[in-house]
Amino acid sequence: xxxxxxxxxxxxxxxxxxxxxxxxxxxxxxxxxxxxxxxxxxxxxxxxxxxxxxxxxxxxxxxxxxxxxxxxxxxxxxxxxxxxxxxxxxxxxxxxxxxxxxxxxxxxxxxxxxxxxxxxxxxxxxxxxxxxxxxxxxxxxxxxxxxxxxxxxxxxxxxxxxxxxxxxxxxxxxxxxxxxxxxxxxxxxxxxxxxxxxx
Amino acid sequence: xxxxxxxxxxxxxxxxxxxxxxxxxxxxxxxxxxxxxxxxxxxxxxxxxxxxxxxxxxxxxxxxxxxxxxxxxxxxxxxxxxxxxxxxxxxxxxxxxxxxxxxxxxxxxxxxxxxxxxxxxxxxxxxxxxxxxxxxxxxxxxxxxxxxxxxxxxxxxxxxxxxxxxxxxxxxxxxxxxxxxxxxxxxxx
Numbered sequence: 178x179x180x181x182x183x184x185x186x187x188x189x190x191x192x193x194x195x196x197x198x199x200x201x202x203x204x205x206x207x208x209x210x211x212x213x214x215x216x217x218x219x220x221x222x223x224x225x226x227x228x229x230x231x232x233x234x235x236x237x238x239x240x241x242x243x244x245x246x247x248x249x250x251x252x253x254x255x256x257x258x259x260x261x262x263x264x265x266x267x268x269x270x271x272x273x274x275x276x277x278x279x280x281x282x283x284x285x286x287x288x289x290x291x292x293x294x295x296x297x298x299x300x301x302x303x304x305x306x307x308x309x310x311x312x313x314x315x316x317x318x319x320x321x322x323x324x325x326x327x328x329x330x331x332x333x334x335x336x337x338x339x340x341x342x343x344x345x346x347x348x349x350x351x352x353x354x355x356x357x358x359x360x361x362x363x364x365x366x367x368x369x370x371x372x373x374x375x376x
Numbered sequence: 377x378x379x380x381x382x383x384x385x386x387x388x389x390x391x392x393x394x395x396x397x398x399x400x401x402x403x404x405x406x407x408x409x410x411x412x413x414x415x416x417x418x419x420x421x422x423x424x425x426x427x428x429x430x431x432x433x434x435x436x437x438x439x440x441x442x443x444x445x446x447x448x449x450x451x452x453x454x455x456x457x458x459x460x461x462x463x464x465x466x467x468x469x470x471x472x473x474x475x476x477x478x479x480x481x482x483x484x485x486x487x488x489x490x491x492x493x494x495x496x497x498x499x500x501x502x503x504x505x506x507x508x509x510x511x512x513x514x515x516x517x518x519x520x521x522x523x524x525x526x527x528x529x530x531x532x533x534x535x536x537x538x539x540x541x542x543x544x545x546x547x548x549x550x551x552x553x554x555x556x557x558x559x560x561x562x563x564x565x
Contacts (some may be wrong), residue, residue: 229475235442236449242433243453263438357479369454
């Protein structure tokens, strides 16, 4: 029997979000979400951040606006999202239908010694996203609910915000290329074609 | 009590500044599709031009570093953009400027200055005087325009540099161009 109160495991969540990903474009926030997305399989349509904390959701917005026919999924952590709360307001106003933000919430700053974040103190990021005006905003605790977010991300009926409660576990690093030029160039070449190499 | 001499007035009535219209044309020719901005009075005419432009997405930001990240995402998706901000907002962008620096992404920032020529508000001085050094410390290529006639060509140069060499650039538009505010004078009237 599985314990119905058990927290989700972050890498299971990410594997499910990226199942049959097709043309999905992914921005991964720095730290563990980067390693999780990479563990699910390095892919030129991933842009995993190694720094610039707070960038992930707004990069997702710029990408979603530039590529309205593609679906964009931002996978980031609670600490990273807390650093750019204003982005929730900006994204709510712009209403990109093709953007989903999935926050893996372990209630910890995982890379720096597992200190508690504000979500451990009761801050409700999904409530904040909803209050900002992102109408589809959920707290996710079960595998079935993760699948529902995966499906929404692929349908493009966003913007969608999901706060996915996960276990605060430290897992082995799985690293993508670290060079920003490589990550940028391969992503642009994949999305825009070889033309991207010439301008 | 002796005050400072009044600012010399131009004899002729000042014509409406046309540089924002020229900058708009330069940005359109450069292929700008996304405009991120935290408003400034000095950018108001340019902002109105983009508001009226259905081909350009104008995004109001809650803080300037959002725009650095948004335009990085835009570039990944094949669109060019510009970030409109005031010099005080440059300080908000510092760590986010890692992104265009390490990824060799173009970034074009048009910065209207406070805390320089003719400033009346002492609180604008620290960031205004630190703006250029802060940008340069993060690898942004900075050029200044201190005359109205030089703004459009300075923006043209920075746009070409940004989009052809994939580097972050900033144009600082000085208060000599924008006119120095003086709320103290206004309060006395």
